[in-house]
Amino acid sequence: MLGRDIGIDLGTANVLVHVRGKGIVLNEPSVVAIDTTTKKVLAVGKEAFRMVGRTPGNIVAVRPLKDGVIADFDTTESMLKHFLSKVKVKSLFVKPRILICCPTNITSVEQKAIREAAEKSGGKNVYLEEEPKVAAVGAGMDIYQPSGNMVVDIGGGTTDVAVLSMGDIVTASSIKVAGDRFDSEILNYIKKEYKLLIGDRTAEDIKLNVGTAFEGARDAEMDIRGRDMVSGLPRTITVNSDEVRGALEESVYHIVHAAKNVLEQTPPELSADIIDRGVILTGGGAYLHGIDQLLAEELKVPVFVAEEPMDCVANGTGILLENLDRVQKQKIKV
Numbered sequence: 001m002l003g004r005d006i007g008i009d010l011g012t013a014n015v016l017v018h019v020r021g022k023g024i025v026l027n028e029p030s031v032v033a034i035d036t037t038t039k040k041v042l043a044v045g046k047e048a049f050r051m052v053g054r055t056p057g058n059i060v061a062v063r064p065l066k067d068g069v070i071a072d073f074d075t076t077e078s079m080l081k082h083f084l085s086k087v088k089v090k091s092l093f094v095k096p097r098i099l100i101c102c103p104t105n106i107t108s109v110e111q112k113a114i115r116e117a118a119e120k121s122g123g124k125n126v127y128l129e130e131e132p133k134v135a136a137v138g139a140g141m142d143i144y145q146p147s148g149n150m151v152v153d154i155g156g157g158t159t160d161v162a163v164l165s166m167g168d169i170v171t172a173s174s175i176k177v178a179g180d181r182f183d184s185e186i187l188n189y190i191k192k193e194y195k196l197l198i199g200d201r202t203a204e205d206i207k208l209n210v211g212t213a214f215e216g217a218r219d220a221e222m223d224i225r226g227r228d229m230v231s232g233l234p235r236t237i238t239v240n241s242d243e244v245r246g247a248l249e250e251s252v253y254h255i256v257h258a259a260k261n262v263l264e265q266t267p268p269e270l271s272a273d274i275i276d277r278g279v280i281l282t283g284g285g286a287y288l289h290g291i292d293q294l295l296a297e298e299l300k301v302p303v304f305v306a307e308e309p310m311d312c313v314a315n316g317t318g319i320l321l322e323n324l325d326r327v328q329k330q331k332i333k334v
């Protein structure tokens, strides 16, 4: 029999759908391609992602959740419906429960609208949960004990830092500095330093292949092509790890400071637990080379990258839905 629980990681860069008993069944970029003249949705997810930066004038590829808030609700709703119809929620599941993990900064009106979109797509009971909590659970932390657990989730649009104890968030902070900002800092650096224009995808490639957050930790270089700002013609240059580290420094330190602030506001008993257990990094930004080393040095606590950091939230929804079962059963017994 198919599971009747569905978890959704509605991320700023990627949407993942987890089905109980099956694991992650969908993993696509949170991008929607829209025809600006007819306002019609032309493509969603992977297909729309291929159009980014390559669309003719009347088509735009948008990321509706880009900054961790819902900029365009109708588009978010179409995206959610499209993904839910792709996993055949209506036909395969009998009244599924849906747990949606969405950005921490959305308003109650937006929460209500997300819930309604999921209900229209076939969800029976729809629950919303805060991202850092789900990420921590998905990273294997036992957040239900009376002890401190700290998670830093670095996504595309936002970084969420939280200390959790007894199943709840004790202190937290969310900033709009994450993977996208790293890319734009690299793009701006190449523009300023080499008078060369590159696209977002090239900037991201540089981050992945030569970027690092920690001085002296990586020594790589890469040839990149772009458009010369003076001649207007294509040109190739070589970039190395150290200059990319320099370009990323300011934004990486925003994350360090957010984490420090959260630690400073954490009750001392819980801080002591964090010194013992360390901080866990989740989200795609956890893959940034050297970010764990830098945070460990700055925070003076051990720092670990979660296993499969980009899957933590989706896997966490699965675990939380199972716990929900346990809680409901206990309630029935009493």
Ligand code: ADP
Pocket (backbone or CB within 6 Å): 010, 011, 012, 013, 014, 015, 154, 155, 156, 157, 158, 178, 179, 180, 204, 207, 208, 282, 283, 284, 285, 286, 287, 288, 289, 310
């Ligand atoms: P969100 O939860 O906001 O959708 P994700 O957790 O999916 O975000 O992470 C997306 C971000 O992770 C992107 O900015 C992407 O560039 C970044 N990322 C993915 N892989 C790597 C890597 N190997 N090194 C650095 N950044 C990475």
Ligand code: MG
Pocket (backbone or CB within 6 Å): 009, 011, 012, 131, 153, 155, 283, 313
């Ligand atoms: Mg995320």
